[in-house]
Amino acid sequence: MINIILTKHFLRITGYTFLLAISFASISTHFAYAQDDIPTDDEVNEVAKGLYCPVCENTPLDVCPTEACKQWRNVIRTQLAEGKTEEEIKQYFVDYYGDRVLAEPPRTGLNWLIYVLPPALILLGAVWLFKNFQAWTKPKVVESVSIQERSDDSSTDKYISQLEEELKKRN
Amino acid sequence: MIVEFGYGVLVLSFLVTVYSGVAAVYGVRKKSASWVESARRAQLLTFPLISISSLVLIYLLVNNHFEVSFAYEVTSLSMPAYLKITAWWGGQAGSMLFWSWLLSMFTSLVTLRKWDRDIEFLPWVILVSAVTLTFFLGMIVFFENPFSRFWLVNGNVVESMFQPVAATIFRPEDGRGLNPLLRHPGMVIHPPMLYLGFVSYVIPYAFAMAALITGRTDDRWIRITRRWSLWAWLFLSFGLVLGGRWAYDVLGWGGYWGWDPVEIAAFMPWLTGTAFLHSVMIQEKRGMLKQWNMVLIILTYSLVIFGTFLTRSGVLSSVHSFANSPIGPFFMGFVTLTLVVSVWLVIKRWNELRSETEMKSMLSREALFLLNNLLFISILVVCFWGVIYPLISELVSGQKVTVGPPYYERATGPLFAGLLFLMAIAPFSAWGHSTLQTLGRAVWKSILASLVLTFILFFTYTQNLYALIGFFLVALALFATTHEFYRGALARQKTQNENFFTALSNLMMRNRRRYGGYIIHISMALMAIGILGIELFQKETQGTVAQGESLIVGEYRVEYRELASWGVQSDGVNYTRAVLDIYENGIYLGQLYPRIDYFYDAEQTMTIPGQRSTFRDDLYILLVDWQPVSNSGATFKIYVNPLVNWMWIGSLVFLVGIIFAAWPDKDPEAVSARVKKSVSQTSAAD
Numbered sequence: 001m002i003n004i005i006l007t008k009h010f011l012r013i014t015g016y017t018f019l020l021a022i023s024f025a026s027i028s029t030h031f032a033y034a035q036d037d038i039p040t041d042d043e044v045n046e047v048a049k050g051l052y053c054p055v056c057e058n059t060p061l062d063v064c065p066t067e068a069c070k071q072w073r074n075v076i077r078t079q080l081a082e083g084k085t086e087e088e089i090k091q092y093f094v095d096y097y098g099d100r101v102l103a104e105p106p107r108t109g110l111n112w113l114i115y116v117l118p119p120a121l122i123l124l125g126a127v128w129l130f131k132n133f134q135a136w137t138k139p140k141v142v143e144s145v146s147i148q149e150r151s152d153d154s155s156t157d158k159y160i161s162q163l164e165e166e167l168k169k170r171n
Numbered sequence: 172m173i174v175e176f177g178y179g180v181l182v183l184s185f186l187v188t189v190y191s192g193v194a195a196v197y198g199v200r201k202k203s204a205s206w207v208e209s210a211r212r213a214q215l216l217t218f219p220l221i222s223i224s225s226l227v228l229i230y231l232l233v234n235n236h237f238e239v240s241f242a243y244e245v246t247s248l249s250m251p252a253y254l255k256i257t258a259w260w261g262g263q264a265g266s267m268l269f270w271s272w273l274l275s276m277f278t279s280l281v282t283l284r285k286w287d288r289d290i291e292f293l294p295w296v297i298l299v300s301a302v303t304l305t306f307f308l309g310m311i312v313f314f315e316n317p318f319s320r321f322w323l324v325n326g327n328v329v330e331s332m333f334q335p336v337a338a339t340i341f342r343p344e345d346g347r348g349l350n351p352l353l354r355h356p357g358m359v360i361h362p363p364m365l366y367l368g369f370v371s372y373v374i375p376y377a378f379a380m381a382a383l384i385t386g387r388t389d390d391r392w393i394r395i396t397r398r399w400s401l402w403a404w405l406f407l408s409f410g411l412v413l414g415g416r417w418a419y420d421v422l423g424w425g426g427y428w429g430w431d432p433v434e435i436a437a438f439m440p441w442l443t444g445t446a447f448l449h450s451v452m453i454q455e456k457r458g459m460l461k462q463w464n465m466v467l468i469i470l471t472y473s474l475v476i477f478g479t480f481l482t483r484s485g486v487l488s489s490v491h492s493f494a495n496s497p498i499g500p501f502f503m504g505f506v507t508l509t510l511v512v513s514v515w516l517v518i519k520r521w522n523e524l525r526s527e528t529e530m531k532s533m534l535s536r537e538a539l540f541l542l543n544n545l546l547f548i549s550i551l552v553v554c555f556w557g558v559i560y561p562l563i564s565e566l567v568s569g570q571k572v573t574v575g576p577p578y579y580e581r582a583t584g585p586l587f588a589g590l591l592f593l594m595a596i597a598p599f600s601a602w603g604h605s606t607l608q609t610l611g612r613a614v615w616k617s618i619l620a621s622l623v624l625t626f627i628l629f630f631t632y633t634q635n636l637y638a639l640i641g642f643f644l645v646a647l648a649l650f651a652t653t654h655e656f657y658r659g660a661l662a663r664q665k666t667q668n669e670n671f672f673t674a675l676s677n678l679m680m681r682n683r684r685r686y687g688g689y690i691i692h693i694s695m696a697l698m699a700i701g702i703l704g705i706e707l708f709q710k711e712t713q714g715t716v717a718q719g720e721s722l723i724v725g726e727y728r729v730e731y732r733e734l735a736s737w738g739v740q741s742d743g744v745n746y747t748r749a750v751l752d753i754y755e756n757g758i759y760l761g762q763l764y765p766r767i768d769y770f771y772d773a774e775q776t777m778t779i780p781g782q783r784s785t786f787r788d789d790l791y792i793l794l795v796d797w798q799p800v801s802n803s804g805a806t807f808k809i810y811v812n813p814l815v816n817w818m819w820i821g822s823l824v825f826l827v828g829i830i831f832a833a834w835p836d837k838d839p840e841a842v843s844a845r846v847k848k849s850v851s852q853t854s855a856a857d
Contacts, residue, residue, distance in 0.1 A: 041806070041808075045711075059424070102572075111564070114556065114557070118553045
């Protein structure tokens with residue numbers, strides 16, 4: 001129980017710190033916001049779509065209903081009004097909260113593993129399978145030619161009777 | 172008293188399960204049938220015992236025993252009784268008890284079967300099930316006890332099963348209530364479906380292990396568990412679809428699948444399970460891939476435990492919370508241990524598991540099935556690595572990262588396309604051998620029809636290349652599969668002198684697995700239409716409007732009429748509902764009512780979309796925000812999700828297909844036994 005209470009306290013404190021940090025960020029850019037055209041929700045969401053806040057894991061910022069995420073969207077709106085690009089805004093959040101705010105890890109250092117390893121493994125699997133196919137089918141070359149010859153002159157009717165035979169076997 | 176009773180029965184079931192495993196092994200070592208029989212009976216006893224314990228828990232949940240911490244966490248006074256029952260699987264401790272209950276039920280069903288021909292499997296099947304059940308019951312009894320209570324000691328509330336010294340029971344006035352997101356009907360059945368799927372896979376795995384241990388490595392274990400695998404796959408698949416539907420209706424982000432690690436945790440065993448479903452056919456028909464089938468069922472079992480572990484251990488939020496979680500390390504240990512032992516058994520029997528025949532042609536059915544397996548496993552690799560990598564990154568560099576939908580969509584898109592293509596052509600290739608020519612001859616009409624359709628779509632619907640490729644593949648799969656039905660029925664019509672529809676129905680009824688499989692292929696193609704629609708053509712807009720003003724997206728105009736909010740209802744929810752008039756190209760279509768529900772007990776909101784569904788598209792509207800004082804302005808997010816309905820239509824067709832394939836035939840063994848009996852009776856009469 002004490003653990004639960006402590007965890008809740010910790011979460012609450014983290015949440016408040018987080019909100020505080022965001023509020024500071026929004027105040028600093030508040031005046032520019034008022035002077036320029038206010039960006040539309042769609043423009044804000046276009047940027048927010050590629051961002052994830054550290055509290056609401058795995059929920060993209062554009063659809064996250066929490067207060068903290070509303071604040072984040074306001075920060076985006078302010079920065080858009082200031083004329084910042086999508087990349088600059090994303091970088092701003094990365095600088096504050098780390099790479100985890102991005103929908104994908106940036107392509108640097110260790111992160112290359114996420115992009116390289118699966119294709120490499122899949123390729124390896126495909127090559128292995130292909131090699132095995134070759135090994136399996138190799139001694140049977142003569143036979144498969146004869147099969148091809150046989151199947152060349154087979155008519156549709158013959159196929160149907162083959163199918164029927166197959167079906168009969170199963171019945 | 173009742174709490175102690177529930178816990179006592181739980182402890183007893185744990186001990187009985189341990190006994191059944193030990194007795195099974197002892198019986199084999201001593202070659203004593205009576206010990207094995209004792210193990211079997213002990214195993215059968217676990218089901219009523221866990222049922223009693225579960226009933227006690229349900230009693231506590233329904234009767235507001237908030238002194239029990241689990242009841243406090245998942246129920247509240249305002250919850251209806253049926254939700255209090257389903258709260259059984261609404262929290263960690265309860266859901267693990269539910270898992271165990273299902274496993275004990277399934278194992279009991281298996282041990283009740285006729286074992287005459289496979290008696291050597293029996294002790295090992297009991298052992299594997301007992302080990303799995305012991306693990307789960309152990310976790311519940313020692314770490315995640317659903318009967319644990321609150322006690323007041325010197326003014327502090329502590330949680331404990333038994334009364335601490337000088338403590339009095341502490342009973343909160345009301346519980347926190349089930350997470351509102353879990354109070355949706357879809358969520359009421361979604362977890363049991365997934366769990367049914369998860370747990371059913373333990374049975375084929377247990378038989379596979381029994382086959383490995385006893386050295387009876389023919390396809391007997393596959394034949395015995397064929398139906399189990401099918402039902403397991405049904406439940407798992409349907410659980411996934413229900414989860415998607417629930418997300419679409421409740422989570423309020425306009426989609427049904429977010430590549431969330433929890434979703435992927437359930438999707439991974441489905442991938443290996445689907446590969447397994449296909450590759451066992453190669454073993455049955457051709458005596459090949461025995462080693463591979465063992466690997467697949469071991470992977471599926473490990474992923475089932477791993478999936479439960481992922482969602483239960485806290486590892487997804489952080490490796491640190493994993494380390495602090497009492498059950499996380501045990502789960503990890505159990506997955507590793509079972510995986511190592513299983514792989515060791517496969518290696519030990521490696522030579523006995525060699526293929527009886529060889530692959531003759533790269534276009535034969537078995538070769539294409541192997542390619543299908545490669546694609547499924549490739550998707551698994553992408554998913555597994557995507558889920559694991561953030562943990563590795565945090566451990567190695569201390570940097571937390573998010574692996575989100577763009578990664579998965581990019582990586583799995585071509586693999587799914589490959590699967591669609593194989594689904595279209597593989598049914599036309601023959602077991603043993605096929606050539607490009609025979610395959611081409613069978614499939615060219617479908618290719619032509621699909622090309623024509625794609626051209627029509629190009630001029631009338633979309634010029635998006637990915638969409639066109641996708642639609643071509645979907646059309647190919649649909650045409651080819653339908654053609655396969657037609658071809659089979661035509662052949663039967665000719666030879667059996669039946670009319671076409673009788674021929675078709677007889678053909679299907681006599682080859683249920685094959686044609687059930689084709690129905691499932693059709694359903695997958697239909698679902699793919701929905702996926703293509705929402706992934707490639709989704710439109711959205713968001714805006715704040717005053718009453719009487721409109722938002723426009725695509726051909727739809729949405730006019731904001733009014734908003735109403737009403738206070739505490741008897742069910743403890745505050746509703747805020749907007750009324751919107753919907754127009755399409757100026758024509759009035761009706762009203763939609765997106766709303767936000769606020770749950771007092773859980774202090775949580777839920778965004779319920781207003782939806783209008785047609786075969787062409789879904790209009791999906793969310794109430795994002797509103798001005799409470801004047802009611803004059805409200806913010807809405809509007810999605811147009813083209814073709815998404817085909818996802819749900821496909822899932823219904825899927826259900827039909829799999830039930831058709833898995834429906835029990837007359838048991839061939841029972842039939843042959845009856846025949847023998849009647850023969851002997853006749854001869855006796857003679």
